[in-house]
Amino acid sequence: MIELKDISYRYRAGLEALTGITASIPDGIHLLLGENGAGKTTLLHIISGLLFPNTGCCEIDGLKIADRTPETLSKVFFLADNLDFPQLTVKKFAAVHSPFYSRFDNDLFEENLREFGLTGNEKFRSLSFGNKRKSLLAYSLALSTDVLLLDEPANGLDIGSKQILRRMVAKCAVNFRTIIISTHTVTDLEYLFDGVMMLKRGRLILSESVGKVQSELSFITAPVPPVESVFSIQNLGAFRCIVPADESTESEIDFVLLYLALQSKDADKVLNLLKSEE
Amino acid sequence: MDYSNKFSVNRAIKYGRLFSPWIQRQLLFYPLISIFISVLSIILGYTTYGIAFTALLSFIPAILQYFGSLVFGMHTDRYIETLVPATWCEKATFTVVYSLVVLPLLLNIPSQIIYWIATRIPSVAEGNSWIEVHQLSKALSSGWLWNIVQSLIPTAVCLLALVIYSSRRILMSVVWSIVSLIGISILGGIVGFMSAIKMVKEDINTLNNNDPEAIIDSLASSMQPSLIILGIAGCVILLVIVCIIFRKFRSRQV
Numbered sequence: 001m002i003e004l005k006d007i008s009y010r011y012r013a014g015l016e017a018l019t020g021i022t023a024s025i026p027d028g029i030h031l032l033l034g035e036n037g038a039g040k041t042t043l044l045h046i047i048s049g050l051l052f053p054n055t056g057c058c059e060i061d062g063l064k065i066a067d068r069t070p071e072t073l074s075k076v077f078f079l080a081d082n083l084d085f086p087q088l089t090v091k092k093f094a095a096v097h098s099p100f101y102s103r104f105d106n107d108l109f110e111e112n113l114r115e116f117g118l119t120g121n122e123k124f125r126s127l128s129f130g131n132k133r134k135s136l137l138a139y140s141l142a143l144s145t146d147v148l149l150l151d152e153p154a155n156g157l158d159i160g161s162k163q164i165l166r167r168m169v170a171k172c173a174v175n176f177r178t179i180i181i182s183t184h185t186v187t188d189l190e191y192l193f194d195g196v197m198m199l200k201r202g203r204l205i206l207s208e209s210v211g212k213v214q215s216e217l218s219f220i221t222a223p224v225p226p227v228e229s230v231f232s233i234q235n236l237g238a239f240r241c242i243v244p245a246d247e248s249t250e251s252e253i254d255f256v257l258l259y260l261a262l263q264s265k266d267a268d269k270v271l272n273l274l275k276s277e278e
Numbered sequence: 279m280d281y282s283n284k285f286s287v288n289r290a291i292k293y294g295r296l297f298s299p300w301i302q303r304q305l306l307f308y309p310l311i312s313i314f315i316s317v318l319s320i321i322l323g324y325t326t327y328g329i330a331f332t333a334l335l336s337f338i339p340a341i342l343q344y345f346g347s348l349v350f351g352m353h354t355d356r357y358i359e360t361l362v363p364a365t366w367c368e369k370a371t372f373t374v375v376y377s378l379v380v381l382p383l384l385l386n387i388p389s390q391i392i393y394w395i396a397t398r399i400p401s402v403a404e405g406n407s408w409i410e411v412h413q414l415s416k417a418l419s420s421g422w423l424w425n426i427v428q429s430l431i432p433t434a435v436c437l438l439a440l441v442i443y444s445s446r447r448i449l450m451s452v453v454w455s456i457v458s459l460i461g462i463s464i465l466g467g468i469v470g471f472m473s474a475i476k477m478v479k480e481d482i483n484t485l486n487n488n489d490p491e492a493i494i495d496s497l498a499s500s501m502q503p504s505l506i507i508l509g510i511a512g513c514v515i516l517l518v519i520v521c522i523i524f525r526k527f528r529s530r531q532v
Binding site for chain 1: 300358361365
């Protein structure tokens, strides 16, 4: 369980990146959405302990991550957009880095690499960006930390590899683990998520379980937007609409539509629906 | 895996293994380079212009020491370094001890052993300019502290820049290390010049005698107070730099 308590973060230049972020993030796979510069990576940095918030704190299982004790650090791994290490291969890196993580599963690491069509003995610096990503994803998912933070994990991956990644994340997401995935390409990993968080200009405007969103909102396609529609967009001659959910219909979440709705001027209508049954 | 907050040497060494490819190379090649340069210096010490070449050769181990700590910034990631489950104190201790103790020892011990062996063989030591220069520097015994400190300050500055800067770490470390080296050289030059003037003023008779050993002794005694002061001041500066490095490890953010 991750607890974000009134977190604010301001860059040295004075730019406010995050304001008053408060949320409880339970175990499961969570999608972190937000426009460019909304503060997604900053939030991931704070959760991982790479940045210290100006106010508030982040706790993982009751331990303040900003203390950076070995115990708290062992609970988290953050796979950034571009990681580098001095070892020649990812296996050699794993040999010196994984001893810090007691739950590292070498068999799972080998299996993940095999699924991506890699051996782990390829020279890291000669790999393409996509293959570098694959090898690091295979490793970070095998670390089995309580909290795994993935920043744009599908970046640079081909279509087949994205499907493999989806299977891999689903397989690795065992109980008592929280995975937060920040991505702009939601469709690569959809149906995986247990929760969704959305940042807008440094504020966390949504942090809900997928079940809660589904119980309050329906995502439908209609030739014309229904009167009860709170948000709609025209798409290939039809309208994709968000309407209040009723008991008879249950639809899968359209994360793209939800994102567009919450970034639009109609965001409050959608958020009011989500809050209405609380 | 031990996740206690108590300082663990085992964890500090494990942290060092993250930089293993570079560190292994240094552990192997630094003593070899030191031995090779010392032997080459002895050979060149018999030639007419050998002293000039040995002076140039002596820069190689010095540069290897000054920039040795760059291993902590080459193809590494501050995310990985910061997130590794070890205390900041363990990370800082390994980095500082390796850069400021292990590396200088790797370069100096083999050289000192070669010098010690060479001085014990009269046929080797006789008329060798490299050994004479060594003996000369040993005559300035009061400057031993300053000698150590002046070789460690550029190394410490290089390491400090490495932990302070988050981008262009290597470049900035090299630049600041060179700046500190220039500063030390200017300071050393001023002290040497002032001591020479002082010697000329106070001990003109020694100069008139034309006895090189007497001149060296006189210069050494006139430099002694300045070298002691510089040595102590250098120690304080070094200590401050090490403290800042430790603080940076504690507070660094990406």
